[in-house]
Amino acid sequence: MHKLSILISTYKERISAVKDVVKHKHPSLSYIVVHQVETELFQDEVQQLCHDRPDIHYIALEGSGVAKSRNVAIANAVGDYILFMDDDVTLKPNIYQLVINAFETQEKADLITFQIADTDTGALLKDYPKDIIVHNRKTILKTGTIEMACKLESLRNSRVCFPEYLGAGTSLPACEEPVFLSRLIDKKLRLESCPQVIGYHPKLSSGKVFNTEEALLCRGVAFRQIFGVFLGIPAICYFYLKNRSKFQLEGKSSLSSLFRGYFMPVSK
Numbered sequence: 001m002h003k004l005s006i007l008i009s010t011y012k013e014r015i016s017a018v019k020d021v022v023k024h025k026h027p028s029l030s031y032i033v034v035h036q037v038e039t040e041l042f043q044d045e046v047q048q049l050c051h052d053r054p055d056i057h058y059i060a061l062e063g064s065g066v067a068k069s070r071n072v073a074i075a076n077a078v079g080d081y082i083l084f085m086d087d088d089v090t091l092k093p094n095i096y097q098l099v100i101n102a103f104e105t106q107e108k109a110d111l112i113t114f115q116i117a118d119t120d121t122g123a124l125l126k127d128y129p130k131d132i133i134v135h136n137r138k139t140i141l142k143t144g145t146i147e148m149a150c151k152l153e154s155l156r157n158s159r160v161c162f163p164e165y166l167g168a169g170t171s172l173p174a175c176e177e178p179v180f181l182s183r184l185i186d187k188k189l190r191l192e193s194c195p196q197v198i199g200y201h202p203k204l205s206s207g208k209v210f211n212t213e214e215a216l217l218c219r220g221v222a223f224r225q226i227f228g229v230f231l232g233i234p235a236i237c238y239f240y241l242k243n244r245s246k247f248q249l250e251g252k253s254s255l256s257s258l259f260r261g262y263f264m265p266v267s268k
Contacts, residue, residue, distance in 0.1 A: 002026045002028060002079070002080045002081065002100050002103075003029075003030070003078065003080050003081070004026075004028060004029050004030075004079055004080070004081045004083065004094055004096055004099055004100065004205075005029075005031070005032055005077045005079045005081070005152070006021075006029070006030070006031050006032070006035045006081070006082070006085050006091075006095075006186055007034070007070065007073035007074065007082055007083065007084050007085060008021055008022070008031060008032065008034070008035050008069045008073075008085045008086070008087060008191065009035065009036075009069040009070060009073065009084075009085075009086060009087070010034070010035050010036070010086075010087040011035070011036045011037075011064070011066075011069075011087075012036070012037055012041070012042070013035075014087045014088075014255065015037070015042050015045050015046060015049065015087075015089060016042075016045045016113045017033050017087040018033055018049055018087050019048070019049055020090060020264060021085060021087060021089060021090075021091060022049070022053070022055075022056060022152060024091060024093055024095055024096070025055065026096040028079075028096065029055065029095075029096045030055045030057065030061065030076060030078065030079065031054070031055060031056045031057065031244070032056075032057045032072065032073050032076055033058050033059065033172065034054060034059045034061050034069040034070075034073045035060050035061065035075075036061050036064055036065075036068075036069055037060055037061075037062075037211060038061065038062055038063075038184055043216070046058060046060075047090050052156065056197055057072075057076065057080060059076060063168040064169035064170070064175070064261045065164055065167060065168070066167045066168045066169055067162035067163055067164045067165075067166060067167040067170070067180075068144075068162075068164045068169075070145065070162045070176075071161045071162050071164065074155065074161065077152055078150060079094065080151065080152060080153070081099060081100070081103060081149055081150065081151060081152060082149065082150050082152050082155070083095075083148070083149040084145045084146060084148050084149075084150075084165050085146055085199075086145070086146050086201075088201060088202060089116070089146055089199045089200065090199055090200040090201075091198065091199040091203050092198055092199055095198055095199070095236070096171070098113075098114075098198050099112075099149050099198070101162075101231075102114070102149070102194045102196060102264030103149070103151070106132065106192050106194065106219070107153065107193075108190050109114070109151075109153050109190050109191070109192040110150065110154035110189040110190050110191065111148060111149065111150040111151070111154070111155075111181075111184060111189060111190075111191045111192070112148075112150075112191075112192050112193070112194050113143050113146075113147045113148055113149075113191070113193045113194065114147050114149065114193075114194050114196055114197070114198040115128045115147065115194075115195065115196060115198065116144070116147055116153040116197065116198070116199055116200065116201050117197045117199075117200050118188050118199075118201070118202070119200040119201060119202050119203070120202075121182060121203075121256075122169050122200070122201065124197070125201060125203065125204055126142060126204075127184060128193070128195065129193045130195055131191070132193055132194060132195065133192065133193045134190065134191065134192055135185075135191035135192065135262045136185075136229060137182060137183065137185065137194065137226055137252050138190070139193075140177075140178045140181040140182060140185070140226075141178050141226075143177055143178065143181060143230050144177060145177050145187075146175075146188075146199070146243070148177075148181075154189055155184075156176060158183075158187040158189055160180065160183040160184050160187060161180075161183075162176050162179075162180045163176055163179045163180065163222075163225070163261070163266075163267070165266050165267060166218055166221065166222065168181060171214060172214060172217055172218035172221060173214055173215070173218060173220035173263075174219070175216045175218045175219055175221070176213065177227045178222055178226055179222050179226060180228075182225060193198045203213070208246060209246045209247075209248050209257075210243070210246055210248065210249065210254065211249060211250075212248050213249060213250040213251070213252060213257045216247075216249065216254055216257035216258050216261060217257055217258075217260060217261035217264065218261060219236075219239065219255070219258060219261060219263040219268055220236060220258040220259060220260060220261020220263075220264065221261045221264055222261075223236050223239070223258075223260070223261075223262060224261075224262045225233045225266075232262060233262070235262045236255075236259065236262060238252065238260050239258070240255050240258060
């Protein structure tokens with residue numbers, strides 16, 4: 001029977017929310033909880049979480065950065081498939097079978113993106129593809145980590161990891177997901193979508209605005225990483241023109257901030 005590991009990233013006091021993510025049990029399902037915490041705090045919460053749960057592997061990790069947490073979880077993952085998850089998602093009770101069935105049906109896929117619905121209404125959080133598609137560099141721009149499951153062997157063989165200079169907990173607080181996925185595309189892995197809801201998340205804020213320079217810098221960095229030196233420039237221009245009404249950066253040029261990110265030196 002195929003084994004699935006669910007990799008959960010959490011931070012400080014958010015460890016108390018993880019109990020709602022790990023409530024579903026299956027003989028071939030395990031959880032890896034990476035808890036970013038700087039001291040021996042929250043020991044009671046950790047003990048309650050792990051009590052009589054041999055299917056939970058708890059890892060305390062110093063420092064911040066969700067991408068760093070994801071990479072540690074990958075390094076400690078076991079089994080055939082992994083599903084990335086946060087501490088504020090309610091998974092469907094048959095989560096194991098949903099993921100396994102998708103990979104058995106979509107045999108060529110190395111990574112599959114699923115759908116997440118609103119916790120309160122059950123409505124889809126995004127305009128997801130209605131049918132199975134093969135992802136490209138454009139479609140991965142709207143993909144969130146909690147939608148992604150992967151063949152562990154394919155990921156390990158690719159030696160791809162999340163960019164630790166991007167994402168929540170860093171000075172460039174977004175875009176780690178599409179850069180990660182673009183690296184998999186570079187390695188010729190096959191990324192597909194599956195029109196299946198696997199869990200529920202509180203509704204995302206609508207009408208997103210870009211009102212900090214960091215929000216634009218990280219996108220400039222990401223466009224270069226995803227599209228390359230030459231195609232990254234027209235990608236930035238297209239993004240700027242499409243989202244002009246959402247830029248609310250005071251005292252600075254939003255376009256200039258995007259290009260500052262594009263030319264920012266970062267690790268590949």
